[in-house]
Amino acid sequence: MHRFATLLDRLSFEPRRSAKLALLGDYFSRESDPARGYALAALTGNLRFRNAKPATLRALAAERVDAHLFALSYDFVGDLSETIALIWPHSEAAGSGRSPPLGEVVERLERAGRGEVPGLIAAWLDTLDETGRWALLKLVTGGLRVGASARLAKTAVANLGPLSPDDVEEVWHGLAPPYEALFAWATGKGERPETDDPVPFRPAMLAHPLEVRETGTLDAGDFAAEWKWDGIRVQAAAGRDRTGALRRRLYTRTGEDISAAFPDLVETLTFEAAIDGELLVVIDGLAQSFNTLQQRLNRKTVTAKMMRDHPATIRAYDLLALDGEDLRQRPFRERRRMLERFLVALDHPRIDLSPLVAADGWEALGKARSDPSAFHAGGDAAAIEGLMLKRWEAPYLPGRPKGQWFKWKRNPFRVDAVLMYAQRGHGKRSSYYSDYTFGVWRPREDGGEELVPVGKAYFGFTDEELLEIDRFVRNNTVNRFGPVREVRHEAQAGLVLEVAFEGLNRSGRHKSGLAMRFPRISRLRWDKPPVEADRIDTLLALIMDGATDGA
Amino acid sequence: MMRPATTKPTPTVTTGGDILTLTPAGLYCPRGDFHVDPVRPVARALITHGHADHARAGHGAVLASRQTLDIMAIRYGEDFAGSTQVALPGERIRLGEVTVSFHPAGHVLGSMQVLIEAGGRRIAISGDYKRQADPTCAPFELIECDVFITEATFGLPVFRHPPVAGEIDKLLASHRLFDQRTHLVGAYSLGKAQRLIAELRARGYGRMIYLHGALVRLCAYYAEQGVGLGPLEPVGERARDLAGEIVLCPPGQLADRWARRFGDPVTAVASGWVRVRARARQRGAELPLVISDHADWDDLRKTIVETGAREIWVTHGAEEALVHWCGSQGLDARPLNLIGYGDEGDTTDAVEREAGTLAEIRADATAGTGSAT
Ligand SMILES: [Zn+2]
Numbered sequence A: 001m002h003r004f005a006t007l008l009d010r011l012s013f014e015p016r017r018s019a020k021l022a023l024l025g026d027y028f029s030r031e032s033d034p035a036r037g038y039a040l041a042a043l044t045g046n047l048r049f050r051n052a053k054p055a056t057l058r059a060l061a062a063e064r065v066d067a068h069l070f071a072l073s074y075d076f077v078g079d080l081s082e083t084i085a086l087i088w089p090h091s092e093a094a095g096s097g098r099s100p101p102l103g104e105v106v107e108r109l110e111r112a113g114r115g116e117v118p119g120l121i122a123a124w125l126d127t128l129d130e131t132g133r134w135a136l137l138k139l140v141t142g143g144l145r146v147g148a149s150a151r152l153a154k155t156a157v158a159n160l161g162p163l164s165p166d167d168v169e170e171v172w173h174g175l176a177p178p179y180e181a182l183f184a185w186a187t188g189k190g191e192r193p194e195t196d197d198p199v200p201f202r203p204a205m206l207a208h209p210l211e212v213r214e215t216g217t218l219d220a221g222d223f224a225a226e227w228k229w230d231g232i233r234v235q236a237a238a239g240r241d242r243t244g245a246l247r248r249r250l251y252t253r254t255g256e257d258i259s260a261a262f263p264d265l266v267e268t269l270t271f272e273a274a275i276d277g278e279l280l281v282v283i284d285g286l287a288q289s290f291n292t293l294q295q296r297l298n299r300k301t302v303t304a305k306m307m308r309d310h311p312a313t314i315r316a317y318d319l320l321a322l323d324g325e326d327l328r329q330r331p332f333r334e335r336r337r338m339l340e341r342f343l344v345a346l347d348h349p350r351i352d353l354s355p356l357v358a359a360d361g362w363e364a365l366g367k368a369r370s371d372p373s374a375f376h377a378g379g380d381a382a383a384i385e386g387l388m389l390k391r392w393e394a395p396y397l398p399g400r401p402k403g404q405w406f407k408w409k410r411n412p413f414r415v416d417a418v419l420m421y422a423q424r425g426h427g428k429r430s431s432y433y434s435d436y437t438f439g440v441w442r443p444r445e446d447g448g449e450e451l452v453p454v455g456k457a458y459f460g461f462t463d464e465e466l467l468e469i470d471r472f473v474r475n476n477t478v479n480r481f482g483p484v485r486e487v488r489h490e491a492q493a494g495l496v497l498e499v500a501f502e503g504l505n506r507s508g509r510h511k512s513g514l515a516m517r518f519p520r521i522s523r524l525r526w527d528k529p530p531v532e533a534d535r536i537d538t539l540l541a542l543i544m545d546g547a548t549d550g551a
Numbered sequence B: 001m002m003r004p005a006t007t008k009p010t011p012t013v014t015t016g017g018d019i020l021t022l023t024p025a026g027l028y029c030p031r032g033d034f035h036v037d038p039v040r041p042v043a044r045a046l047i048t049h050g051h052a053d054h055a056r057a058g059h060g061a062v063l064a065s066r067q068t069l070d071i072m073a074i075r076y077g078e079d080f081a082g083s084t085q086v087a088l089p090g091e092r093i094r095l096g097e098v099t100v101s102f103h104p105a106g107h108v109l110g111s112m113q114v115l116i117e118a119g120g121r122r123i124a125i126s127g128d129y130k131r132q133a134d135p136t137c138a139p140f141e142l143i144e145c146d147v148f149i150t151e152a153t154f155g156l157p158v159f160r161h162p163p164v165a166g167e168i169d170k171l172l173a174s175h176r177l178f179d180q181r182t183h184l185v186g187a188y189s190l191g192k193a194q195r196l197i198a199e200l201r202a203r204g205y206g207r208m209i210y211l212h213g214a215l216v217r218l219c220a221y222y223a224e225q226g227v228g229l230g231p232l233e234p235v236g237e238r239a240r241d242l243a244g245e246i247v248l249c250p251p252g253q254l255a256d257r258w259a260r261r262f263g264d265p266v267t268a269v270a271s272g273w274v275r276v277r278a279r280a281r282q283r284g285a286e287l288p289l290v291i292s293d294h295a296d297w298d299d300l301r302k303t304i305v306e307t308g309a310r311e312i313w314v315t316h317g318a319e320e321a322l323v324h325w326c327g328s329q330g331l332d333a334r335p336l337n338l339i340g341y342g343d344e345g346d347t348t349d350a351v352e353r354e355a356g357t358l359a360e361i362r363a364d365a366t367a368g369t370g371s372a373t
């Protein structure tokens, strides 16, 4: 438990991906089975045991600590589990080296009945130090939240040997904690684990953003064009296991199994195949914006009403396997033909075909991208965020291979705004002012104008531009609030930022009543005085024009 | 509920109050006509230790340990007071109608508690203290007394400082794993920095340790006083060439432009506060090292009991919790709410910066805010 606790502790403070990988790698190579396998399971969200409720923990602490002292401490620390971890009284057993191995903790929790859990936790807390107790409480309350994704943990396992993260993904869903066979394979001590999983996750093929200048070097005729849907990318797989039973799964593009959230879709998977497509909410035959889909994603439990009001559909665009045959080495041209035939035969309203866009040449493609309605997208335009261009001859390759798939988004919106506040960044950027709050002008009651914040951005600029803005912030600070600096922003003095964004929503959370989607700094306008920045009317007009999410 | 009063006590109602009272400048002994650690200039001051929130310049006469006087001279210049007098540890000195003596507090080099004896009563003022072993200063000496005036910087039960060796090992483990990155450790320039170095040496780290300019003079002073710190060098103009080395600087420098020279350093912070994760994040710690020069909750309680005092005054820190605990033990306790202290606290960064890196701040101000209004 001690090494696992140290790992979680370090991960929770480490902002850098590469350093997180190094910490994970160091842990996996030093720790033995089964502890490292249970750690991997914990990090990937694959431990299943009865979680302890906050009330249970509170009660344990109340038996041991003065209520007033606990209240003062909780007030200072701000986090219940952490307060308990720190305040738990020292016992003789603490630091005696009798701290429980991670494997023992996991295995006993898996077997424990409801009534046994508090006693187990209390006994373990008695033997652990502060960091150990914190890690244990994170583990037993579920959800480590130390900033290391499942994908990152799998990557660290792959890095133990010559494997790629996608190699690990392919066998992952056929394996179970504590993953001894996986570690043996990764460290060169065993063969690739044999799994009889009929529905493995097949790592997704991803696209590069298309730069306009690339259209000069690429031949439009080499590519199939589809709409880029604003839903969530999924892989729907079904197949028969050795007993002949049909197994079905719905994966995200990172391999997360989300079957439980979409039972209405899973029950439609009555075939033996793997489809790559977009999960959309389709109402009355019209694909809905991401906003609508989000209402369903935000819910923890799926109700019948939710499934009725927000029916999920798969808009299919690729076929990765069919009747036991892996199709990924075939060119897109062939896979597409097979997909079309497959869907005709399936004939299910909840799984439909993502149509090809009939636009020849870059000029027509450019028009289709910015005005889907003019290219037969019809009412579905609300769920389109641009074009996908796929090379007809490309096999289905995991990851983001060069020159095969491109996404060509609709023109982002742009606005000239004035820098108002800057905050120091994190990690590598912690000594730079790299998070910016910017505003546009709005009329004041006395007839003048004032700036109102409309968004925040922390990327889009180059390293050189970061240095320039940082210098500007330090030289023009008018106020400090902890890590935040207010910078000069007057009609004739200040910095104008050109901000690009993807959409605009009304929002009660912001003073301006607006919330930008995906804002980033696209240019520094040293040439413009702040008084020439945009007015809030410009943004309000965009909302009127339908610049809302996904539109 | 059981919340103790948080208003300022009226000194006369306490049994110790006729010997010691509270004035705007801090604790004052009328019968001896002196202040202890006053926060503004006074005629006569007894100073417990050299931290900037306890030791200020501009007093008429100062009585303190040899090292505290030396440290004040290093920080403020030789003329930091009208006159100075050395108090030897344990030496009984008559001041007016009272007798005072200084006793090691184990906090930093030269740190002392002050004992005031008058009319058969003993009042001990702890200053800042710790009970943990520290190779860079004399250990805490317990004073039996009637009234104990204790600090309470870490006066909450969530603060239990771990053994220092384990924290040093955390730093060394990271140094092994990320051997191409500078390990930049934020530590207060007086006490913490030297203790960290000495503890690194005790764990076998023999390489050169590099220092921010603000730490150089005090480290040299510690070495002069016979504290073994091993090979040290100022960072100077070096930058990326210190990849893979351990560099110490005042905590305030971690987020400063100065820190950028190291490219992508591992940022460690050595402080008792980083035990609490939100506090560690606030301080920009990627590698929190829970090392403190103050008594933790267990040691505060232990010390209160061991002094035998029946009356406890709680000065700067988390007074409320400690006063509450004293009440539960049948001890008469009151918070003093001294303003202006806060060792290692949020205010100290500013105070310590003032003392340690004034030149740097001046440079920063002229270079950085030239065009600000
Ligand atoms: Zn101090």
Ligand SMILES: [Zn+2]
Pocket: B051, B053, B054, B127, B128, B151, B316, B341, B342, B343
């Ligand atoms: Zn202090």
